[in-house]
Amino acid sequence: MTGFSGFEINGASAADMELLRDWADEEGWNPGDSDRYAFAVADPGGFLVGRLGGEPVACVSAVRYGAGFGFIGFYIARPAFRGQGYGIRLWKAALERLDGRLVGLDGVVAQQDNYRKSGFRSAWTNVRHEGVPRAADPGDAVVPGVEIVDAATLPFGQLAAYDRRFFPAPRDAFLSAWIGLPGRTALAAVREGRVEGLGVIRPGSGASRIGPLYAAGPDIATALLLGLAERAPGGAVAVDVPDAHPRAAALLAGLGLTPAFETARMYTGQEPDLDLTGMYGVTSLELG
Template sequence: MTGFEITGASAADMGLFRAWADEEGWNPGDSDRFAFMVADPAGFLVGRVDGEPVACISAVRYGAGFGFIGFYIARPAVRGQGYGIRLWNAGMERLDGRLVGLDGVVEQQANYRKSGFRPAWNSVRYEGAPGDEHGDGDGDGDGRGGGVGIVDAASLPFGQLAAYDRRFFPEARDAFLSAWVGLPGRTALAAVRDGRIEGLGVIRPCSGAFRIGPLYAATPEVAAALLRGLARHAPGGVVAVDVPDAHPRAAALFTGLGLVPTFEAARMYTGPAPELDLAGLYGVTSLELG
């Protein structure tokens, strides 16, 4: 491995990460990298051979005790030569002493087990244009019945959004969340009842189906209302949502609305799974950063 070095990623490298992930069929968001860098600017590593980028990984720190691994890619031409594992070890070293999570594609899950990761649940990607056969339970199709209103999330105090997000993620991630919901080209909607947030969803442009994540909701009816509202901002209404199978009502909702499974990854942790509000988690934020 003469000439191999590991460095922090530059802004240009982050563009490569996105392109490589797209080639892997992961359909990353067009602007995700801008929010990712805000989360932990030093959390993205690139492996180079004689100055040429050949592999990447993210090892992002959240708070004092949690970390997340993502973007683990070695270019096809260099696979099997040991570059990927050296980069993996560098990423894990950066997260030493923390509970670490990742979303592992099926073909890599055995390797992650060897590194001490254990599955907690699967994320199943559902894609399609949501239909109306189940209705949204409020009689008017937009989530405004029953005292629930669907509003622009940007109209709410950010502290309220951040506190709500903490129910579904192990650590505070305010800087990331602020960028994630506010980047140009995105739409963020919140469900509000009597001044309380009862749902949140963000849709973002991708090279394939527009991705929705996170999608949080107090009930399936609120989730359906948010899903339909967000889908109006996607070409042809076609969207993709990564749905935890630990929440069976979520999978039933998306199936009932006509979406079909197209991709699967396992949420895995190096220790006990953190306590999250899985009953309200209808779609994870990002497979790269949790």
């Protein structure tokens, strides 16, 4: 589709996806090194790039999940092109692509008022906690009756069903890639054949990112986090923790992680019914 004064909006190419990752890193968001590969399979048409005279100057994701949900992320205009209307045109294109759906996003503090003007309402705040986890007792990594296993060894349908407790729509293609991409580790907590926890760690340019981090209780969340942190170069990890689950923030603080920055989870309509009591870390600020 065309815009104004040589400005065009079209779908992202594979090269653009790598560029978007670099832009997000420059914003200080520390995306996972390989996240873009999972993002691309979530919704191949869901990533938009604004070009001025053929040069990429802005981007946004507007990813469709199922029949009724969508998520906006990667909303970035290059510094030299801000305040000139390019970003807002891209934003409107994203909303148009998700028209008729409940839409969510994780908004940085500086943009939250603008999102409210577009009909988004805050549901909770995600606070990124970073640091090297330190257990008070080596036994914290062990939960009686629970086995921590490689998630890839479990039937995928079991993992996908568990993920649906924490996300408003099916996202099987994304989840399969998210768990299985090279360089990352996915651990599951299993009790008597039931999945009671799931965590994924992947490398980034800074602290290794953990997300999701789901667990039936703080003991399982601790065991998963400590197990994942063993795979982190240098040991430093970052987890985006919803403040709607206060025990999660307390758990991470007790392990020595400290707040770094925050975003607001916002929706255009009724907040979806999610298992927030089991959500110790969201999957991704870019795609939910």
